[in-house]
Amino acid sequence: MKIMIELEEAKELVLERIHPVETEYVSIIDAYHRVLAQDVTSQIAMPPFARSPLDxxxxxxxxxxxxxxxxxxxxxxxxxxxxxxxxxxxxxxxxxxxxxxxxxxxxxxxxxxxxxxxxxxxxLRPVLPGSNVVPQGEEIKEGDILLRRGFYLTPPAVGLLAAVGCDHVNVYRRPRVGLLSTGTELMDVGQPLQPAKIYNSNSYTLRGMLQVAGYEVTVIPIVSDQIDDTLEALRRVAATDIVISTGGASVGDYDIMRHALTQFGCEMLFWKINLKPGTPASVGQKGKQLLFSLSGNPAAAMVTFELLVRPALRKLAGHSAVEAEKFLVKMASGFRKPGKQRRFLRAQGVLKDGEIWADLAPAQGSGILRSMIGSHLLVDVPANHGAVEPGELLRAEWIANWEN
Incomplete structure (x- = not known):
């Protein structure tokens, strides 16, 4: 098992072990938010005849x-x-x-x-030949490739399929994801908060992110910091393609997740990624199933999900674009805290004078879930960078929802 590796190596280790899930032939009614498993070719022209665009x-x-x-x-x-x-x-x-x-x-x-x-x-005003005539095939010609394999089917894309008479498509099945929140200190919502306890938020944030992306989710809401309980929870999600756990990922006496994964029969690929937040992440593999152990700190769990887990899920789901595009942003605000590790800062993206400006969330702690609300960007601050100054150019990527 490798220890303290760079994010790029971690992604490479994960992505090389993932292959897209099986395909299925479904009605376009069931195709929303699915990924095409083959190119779709139009059997007709659009429009199918020259038509009038007006009365x-x-x-x-x-x-x-x-x-x-x-x-x-x-x-x-x-x-x-x-x-x-x-x-x-x-x-x-x-x-x-x-x-x-x-x-x-x-x-x-x-x-x-x-x-x-x-x-x-x-x-009263005669027009020239060809005026106000929409020619046959102006939008689509017969035999044109409408959508390519790996395309994420949004509502307009499904509407386009319907417009050319396509009623069924070959898509990848929805990946199945198991979600565990570990920690004896956790309580579920809907009951009075007990001394020394905190409410479990990770199940709700990550579940929502997974469902929005179109995955099937099985949730084990709270698992205690006991090996036997953790192994039982892992057995309950053994039929899923990917397992994501939060909590129990660090070096404390009760941080048992990677030990549980080993006892579960996983080959451990790595433990710890050289970044903040989310350093103690680890990944194991058992058969075709990959198991991600993320920090229990809410913001850290979400950031690591975006950087490491989402690309893995996208490849599993058959997307043509697996990794988020990186681009330059101009810092609208500074960050005074220097650090030896690479850091990803949460920020709101603001378009100003044709440039994307990154306005940092006021608090950047790994446990501050509120920092993710309203944030569109993860700003990549290199290791040993020192303080971030307003107006500085840094690389960034979008948080979530960068489907085709």
Whole structure:
């Protein structure tokens, strides 16, 4: 087992052991927030015919049409109907938004630019050939690849599938995640707080983060600092793909999580990552299952989840983009506390004059859950950097919700 390694090595050790889960063929009704397991090709063009984008009159225009132009109305085409009546010179079809352009017509003039009486229409402002016509296949051509494997299916993406008549897709199944909160000091909410106890928050924050990402979650809310209890809890989530535990990760007499993982039959990949917050994280592997032991401090658990666990889950779920993009931010506020270790600071992202500014949360302690509320960024401060000054440029990544 490696001890005190860099974040990049920790991610490499984890990601090289992960392969996407199995696939399944589902209705698009069940495809929201799933990840495509194969490219999707359109079987039709979009739109499937040349159509009108507005209410008006379709006719055969020339560049030399007189103004005003009087035409005979020979047909009417509501949306959803098809007219085989060809439009010749001197004729027009009354047409409505979304209706197909009739044969012979090459333009549509807005109703507002016309005057009509009985079967005649006067075009006050004639248009050029091709005006106000949405051509067949303007958005999508038959045979185009709509969405590629690894794409996260948002509601607009599912709507696009429906628009081309695709009713089923091949997706990766939802990863199954077991979630444990360990610590004899923990109590669940809904009961009076006892002396020397604290309420368990990690189960709620991490559960929410997992559910928002589309994973199936099995929660063991509170596990005592006893090896036997911990082993029993691990057995209860043995069927999951990944296990995340919080608490019992450090060096104290009651920090037993990595010892429990060893007794559970795990090969321990590492213990401790050279960063703050979240140094005492460890990862074990048993068969195909990976087990992450994170700090019990709420902010540290969330930061380590973002940096280490989320990339692992994204690869497991079949995402095309596994790791968050890094980018430069300008510091709107400073951080005076120097440190030997690499540090990730929580900050609100503010767009100003075309640049992203990082406004740090007022308190950056590993146990301060409130620092995560309203924070969009993790700002990467290198080891031995010294104080962070306002206006300084540092690298950062988004917190959560960076789906395709």
């Amino acid at each position: 008006g009159y379709a006719y055969l225009a020339t560049a030399s049409d007189s103004q005003p132009l009087q035409l005979k109305i020979v047909s009417e085409i509501p949306a959803g109907t098809w007219s085989e009546r060809e439009i010749f010179s001197g004729e027009a079809a009354k047409i409505f938004t979304g209706a197909p352009i009739p044969p012979g017509a090459n333009c549509v003039v807005r109703k507002e630019d016309t005057e009509s009486a009985l079967d005649k229409v006067t075009i």
